[in-house]
Amino acid sequence: MLEFSSIRELELPDTMKRVSRGLCRWDRKLTRVKLTRYAEYIGCFAFDECNSLRDIQLPGTLTFIGRFAFFNCASIESVSVPDGVEFLPTARSAAVRH
Numbered sequence: 001m002l003e004f005s006s007i008r009e010l011e012l013p014d015t016m017k018r019v020s021r022g023l024c025r026w027d028r029k030l031t032r033v034k035l036t037r038y039a040e041y042i043g044c045f046a047f048d049e050c051n052s053l054r055d056i057q058l059p060g061t062l063t064f065i066g067r068f069a070f071f072n073c074a075s076i077e078s079v080s081v082p083d084g085v086e087f088l089p090t091a092r093s094a095a096v097r098h
Contacts, residue, residue: 007029008032012034012036016039019041019042019046022044024046025046025047027047027050030052031052031054031055032056039058040061040064041063042064042065043069045066045071048068053073058079063084064087
């Protein structure tokens with residue numbers, strides 16, 4: 001897990017195809033994440049409790065979103081999920097909870 005205290009935006013490099021479990025969990029100041037256009041996997045709790053996160057673009061290459069990856073990300077207004085993405089149980093219903 002990365003520990004950020006003041007980072008507001010995160011751009012992941014093109015070489016990164018997997019967002020690991022809990023990568024930015026509890027990062028309360030993060031507002032924007034730009035995933036690589038080659039991202040295939042977002043692990044469980046990757047952005048859990050990032051309640052300032054407003055903007056995240058999911059690439060068409062994405063095939064998996066882990067459970068609670070965006071849980072309690074109350075500032076996200078909408079997310080377009082590419083066709084064919086697999087979710088762990090409860091990931092879809094608990095992705096964004098206010």
